[in-house]
Amino acid sequence: MSGRRFTRWVLPLLMLGVLLLLLLLVLYPAQIQRRPELLEMSVIAREADGSAWATARQGMEQAAADLNVELRFLYPGQSDSAQEQEQLLRREVESGASAILLFPADREALAQEVRAASSRAALVTLETDMADTAGYVGVDNAALGEALGRAALNGVPSGGTVLLVTAASQRSGVGDRLTAAEALLQAEGREVRYFAGTADALTEALSQGGIQAVIAFEASSLERSAAAVSRLEDPPLLYGAGSTAAIAAGLEQGRITSILAQNAFSTGYLAVESAARTARRETAEALEPLPFFTVRRENMYEPEHQKLLFPVTW
Numbered sequence: 001m002s003g004r005r006f007t008r009w010v011l012p013l014l015m016l017g018v019l020l021l022l023l024l025l026v027l028y029p030a031q032i033q034r035r036p037e038l039l040e041m042s043v044i045a046r047e048a049d050g051s052a053w054a055t056a057r058q059g060m061e062q063a064a065a066d067l068n069v070e071l072r073f074l075y076p077g078q079s080d081s082a083q084e085q086e087q088l089l090r091r092e093v094e095s096g097a098s099a100i101l102l103f104p105a106d107r108e109a110l111a112q113e114v115r116a117a118s119s120r121a122a123l124v125t126l127e128t129d130m131a132d133t134a135g136y137v138g139v140d141n142a143a144l145g146e147a148l149g150r151a152a153l154n155g156v157p158s159g160g161t162v163l164l165v166t167a168a169s170q171r172s173g174v175g176d177r178l179t180a181a182e183a184l185l186q187a188e189g190r191e192v193r194y195f196a197g198t199a200d201a202l203t204e205a206l207s208q209g210g211i212q213a214v215i216a217f218e219a220s221s222l223e224r225s226a227a228a229v230s231r232l233e234d235p236p237l238l239y240g241a242g243s244t245a246a247i248a249a250g251l252e253q254g255r256i257t258s259i260l261a262q263n264a265f266s267t268g269y270l271a272v273e274s275a276a277r278t279a280r281r282e283t284a285e286a287l288e289p290l291p292f293f294t295v296r297r298e299n300m301y302e303p304e305h306q307k308l309l310f311p312v313t314w
Contacts, residue, residue, distance in 0.1 A: 040069075041069050041101065043060065043101045045103050046079065046085070047076075055264035055265050056126070058311070060268040063276075082109035085110060086110055089102065090116075090117070093121055097121055098121055099123070099276060100121050100124070100275070104130055105172060107128055109171070124271050124274050125137075135275075137271040138262075138290060139292050146181065147260055148177065148181050149215070152213045156212040158188070158189040159190070160191065163205075164193070164214075165196070165217065168196075178215075199225070199227040202228035206229065214239070216239075218240075218241055219243070238250075243308050251309075261293055262290055263290070
């Protein structure tokens with residue numbers, strides 16, 4: 001090949017290839033650069049049984065695979081035990097965990113330990129927002145509680161009674177939901193009562209009559225409430241938050257009137273991503289409250305709602 005032909009054809013192609021490579025490095029640096037070092041991340045649950053947030057765990061595991069993160073899931077021996085969570089949090093920090101995801105059971109009881117942990121690890125909370133952390137991934141709990149209260153208003157006339165299934169601790173995101181629903185219902189002239197206990201105890205309480213609607217503010221209590229109303233011939237309306245397989249079945253069978261659901265898979269993914277970016281000192285996008293959606297029996301099989309009730313891995 002003559003020097004003139006090389007200069008005319010080959011050299012411009014080589015220069016074009018170099019420019020394309022530089023452009024890819026600018027637009028897609030994460031895909032071109034080497035895989036980041038393995039990051040250890042601990043996930044401290046609020047409940048002893050993780051079935052209520054199984055979909056969020058799937059999202060976490062997908063993010064871990066994408067971002068080279070090793071997850072360690074930790075469950076308290078007793079659900080909603082802030083004392084056990086405090087011990088787990090201290091142990092994980094002392095063991096050198098670089099990042100931690102926490103479902104706080106009680107923001108006040110955990111405040112001091114969370115503050116200490118956040119000074120040594122990237123700590124992100126789910127379900128309950130807390131100060132002194134790297135961020136919070138979840139819905140606006142007060143807005144979700146108000147939405148549940150408004151849903152109950154549609155089915156309960158003025159002067160009627162709504163039973164609120166209480167959280168183990170009111171000083172949590174779940175408690176924030178209840179407080180917001182309570183304030184709205186009382187302002188609109190509905191009587192509010194409270195319940196804490198098993199499905200059997202709830203069935204017994206409802207069988208006495210006088211309750212037009214029940215609101216449960218998280219997945220586990222909604223599952224128990226659905227089991228309770230299924231045993232009654234004339235059950236009250238049931239509203240709640242969460243999107244497990246049992247809840248989807250309750251909607252389909254008419255035991256649950258409507259739910260407010262969020263994309264739990266996305267929640268888990270974003271939490272791992274946020275904590276990993278913070279731990280690696282990368283620029284992280286500001287976290288905004290995640291959206292939630294009203295799902296009823298008649299619209300549960302619409303495409304956008306199927307993604308919430310019957311999630312698949314990305």
